[in-house]
Amino acid sequence: MPSPDGSKGSIEALHRYWNSRAGGLAPQRSDIDPADIKPLLPFLYIIRYERDPFRVRYILTGTEVDRWNGFNMTGRYIDEFLATDIHGANRILLDAYTEAFNTAAPAFCTYSWPTRAGYTLEVRVGLFPLRVGEEIQQCLAVEDYSGFSRAMADQSVPFEDVVVKRADPGEP
Template identity: 40%
Template sequence: MIRAAHIADLGSQPLLRLEAYWLEKRGSRAMPSRADIDPADIKELLPQIIMARIEHDPLRVKYSIVGTACARSAGFDYTGRYLDELAFDSESDTDWQEIYREIVREKKPIGGTCRFRTADVEIPYRVAVFPLSNDGIRVDHTIAYEHLTLSLTEMDHVLPVKPAR
């Protein structure tokens, strides 16, 4: 991932919309809680939303919601699966485990540009991941938006997510 200093630097209206929603729900706290997030509030973003639960000791990421567009890009719906159980062969430059470790450590959103690889080409896409905390201290969930649009031809050449070996 090539990091952006600010979500606004990514030039994505959906990412700005999610950031504004996260800031609104956060209020004066460090982070909003998972209970603060109402999918009905951001229904226009849902196809490209990914929500995850963060488990600690050891750190594990379990996907609780994978939007339909994200599942289609991945080649299957990985809702209910752990990140460490999956091989994202379509990701050529992003260490998602490290992104989540950083979010847990820093308690701040991370945004940037990633590269999605199909069998034929690499396509840049923009993404932002926002921390959520039920106790206001420990990150225990995240909400993310992947701004990726694939053509029908590109969809035919997606490298599907598969179980890690």
């Protein structure tokens, strides 16, 4: 499991857990017990795959995920962030989610995330597809923030939710 001060080992821990549920095949969503992976919960995303058109929707995000992103992404679609993501992180994530969906196997990626303070974070990600019935319909994902101090999340949130900002009546 991850270290008490961060998510170090979280990808590997979730990978071991995922493998243990169905012998290396994508497990049923109902086979995942949050109590079994309690130390990972703050770092987890759960997404739902939608078809026709294909989309990835965040249905639950952990508390550390929300801190690092600067807001809660629950209910949002990853493609909402593509137009304003000049660094390509969301495209890398969408491609990895698509790979996990298409292969029913874990996918891994790393993306660069520039902060407002001017430095760049290299974030490692593990994505683990889940079946509901016979189809891949969800995915567990975890981002490893262990190489960064907690202050980086609090003082230098690397993302601004432009969709919410545009909805602010005080903004032009």
